[in-house]
Amino acid sequence: MNRVSKRAWVVLVVAGLILAALLGFVATYFVRAADWVSFPGSPHLYSGVNPNTGVVTDRTGVQLLDATDERTYSDDLTLRLATIHLLGDRYGYIEAPVLGHYSDKLVGFNVITGLYHTENDTRTAALSLSARAQSAAYSALAGRKGTVGVYNYKTGEILCAVTSPSYDPDNVPDIANDTTGAYDGVYVNRFFSATYTPGSIFKVLTTAAALEQVAGIADQTFYCEGSTIVDGELITCTGVHGTQTLGQALSNSCNVAFAEITQQVGRENMEAYVEKAGIRSRLSFDGVTTAAGNFDVSDASVPSLAWSGIGQYTDLVNPCQYMVFMGMIANGGEAALPHLMQQITEGSSVKYEAKTEMLKSGLVPSTTELVARMMRDNVVNSYGTGLFPDVEVCAKSGTAETGEGKAPNAMFAGFVKDERYPLAFIVVVEEGGYGSQTAAPIAGQVLSACIADLDGGN
Numbered sequence: 001m002n003r004v005s006k007r008a009w010v011v012l013v014v015a016g017l018i019l020a021a022l023l024g025f026v027a028t029y030f031v032r033a034a035d036w037v038s039f040p041g042s043p044h045l046y047s048g049v050n051p052n053t054g055v056v057t058d059r060t061g062v063q064l065l066d067a068t069d070e071r072t073y074s075d076d077l078t079l080r081l082a083t084i085h086l087l088g089d090r091y092g093y094i095e096a097p098v099l100g101h102y103s104d105k106l107v108g109f110n111v112i113t114g115l116y117h118t119e120n121d122t123r124t125a126a127l128s129l130s131a132r133a134q135s136a137a138y139s140a141l142a143g144r145k146g147t148v149g150v151y152n153y154k155t156g157e158i159l160c161a162v163t164s165p166s167y168d169p170d171n172v173p174d175i176a177n178d179t180t181g182a183y184d185g186v187y188v189n190r191f192f193s194a195t196y197t198p199g200s201i202f203k204v205l206t207t208a209a210a211l212e213q214v215a216g217i218a219d220q221t222f223y224c225e226g227s228t229i230v231d232g233e234l235i236t237c238t239g240v241h242g243t244q245t246l247g248q249a250l251s252n253s254c255n256v257a258f259a260e261i262t263q264q265v266g267r268e269n270m271e272a273y274v275e276k277a278g279i280r281s282r283l284s285f286d287g288v289t290t291a292a293g294n295f296d297v298s299d300a301s302v303p304s305l306a307w308s309g310i311g312q313y314t315d316l317v318n319p320c321q322y323m324v325f326m327g328m329i330a331n332g333g334e335a336a337l338p339h340l341m342q343q344i345t346e347g348s349s350v351k352y353e354a355k356t357e358m359l360k361s362g363l364v365p366s367t368t369e370l371v372a373r374m375m376r377d378n379v380v381n382s383y384g385t386g387l388f389p390d391v392e393v394c395a396k397s398g399t400a401e402t403g404e405g406k407a408p409n410a411m412f413a414g415f416v417k418d419e420r421y422p423l424a425f426i427v428v429v430e431e432g433g434y435g436s437q438t439a440a441p442i443a444g445q446v447l448s449a450c451i452a453d454l455d456g457g458n
C-alpha cells in the first residue's frame, strides 16, 4: 500500500513538471516567436544578412524596394545608387540594419498561423528619407567619395543619408578585382560608420565653449598677421586677417585667433564641451549605432591643444553625430535623436510609428542664439546666400588636413533656422579641397530638394 502511494506521487510530480514546462514554452512562444522567426540568418526571411520582406518607400511614397518576394529595387539608377547603403544588397555585403531591426514588424508574423506572405497583407515601411534629396546628394557628389546628411532637428526624421562610392545592386561591378581605388570602402556607410577630421567646422564648438566659459570674450579682439608662434611652434593661417572680433574670427575661420581662443577656453573646458556636443558618444536608433568620434588632449602640448580647438590634431567626428550637434545649435541646445523608420503599415492599420526623443547638450539658448547668428553672418558674408535656397541658412565650412600627401577633405555643416524647415546638415567630400567651394554648393542643392519635399511640391 505504502509503495503504491509513493509511485502515484512520483507519477503526479513528473506529470506536473511536464505540464509546467509545456505551459512555459507556450507562453515564451507567444512572447518571443516573432523574434525567433526574424533572427538574423532565418532562412524564412533572409538573403545574406538582409531581410526579404515588405515594401519600402520614401517619405512621399516613392517605392525604394519591394522585398515581398525577391529584392526589386527602384527603376531609377541614381536612386538605386543613392539608397543601397540603407536598403542593403542581395548578398549581405552591404548590411541594412534598419530593415533588420524592424523585420518582425515588417514580416507580419502571426503566432497562431505563422508567417504570412500573401498579396493582401503586405506591409509597407515608409522611411523618413526623401528620394529627391537622396538623388540630388548622390548626383552632387559626382563620383567623389564622401557623405551628405540632412535631418529635421525637431522631429528626428532623416531626409538624406547618402554615402559614396556606391554601386548598382542590379548590375554589380567586379569590386574584388578593381585596382583603380574607385570602390575603396564601398561597403561602408560613411554617414553612420566613418569618422573624419573636422577641420574648421569644429570652431563652432570652440566658439560655444568660449562664449560660456571665457568672461568678456565678446568684447575681445584677436590680431592675425598670417601666423603666430604658440609655445615655440608655428601656427599658420589661411590669410592675414588683422584685428577681428570672435564673430569675425569665425567668419574668417582664422587659425591664429582660434589658437588664442582655445588656450583661453583651456583643456578642461574643451573636454567638457566635447562631452556636451556628444563628439565621443555613439548614437543608437533603428538598429544603427554610429561610430564614436575622438577628442583627446590629455597629453597634448600647448600648440597641440591650440590645433585641437581648430579641429585638427587628433580630432575626429562622425558625420551623423556632428549633424545632430548642428541641430542643437539651431534649436536652443537640444535636438531630436535621428531616425529613418517613420511608419510601418498594413493597409490602413499602423503597426509602427516613430516617436521623437530629444537629446540635450546643456548649452544654454542665449549661447546657441549667438553662435547661430555668427554662422548666419558666415553665410551672408563669406559663402554667399546665392548658393542656398531662400531661407535662413547658418553654416561653417572646413578644409580638413588629413596628411599623407592627400588633398584636404572639404567639410560643410550647419542648419536652416526656419520653423517650416528645421533642417540640420553636413557634407563631407573626401579630398575635395576647400569646404566653402566644394561642399557648400552641395549643401545648397540638397537643402533645396528637402524643402521641395517638405512643401509637398513637384
Ligand SMILES: [Zn+2]
Binding pocket: 224, 225, 226, 237, 238, 239, 240, 241, 242, 252, 253, 254, 255, 256, 257
Ligand atoms: Zn587669420
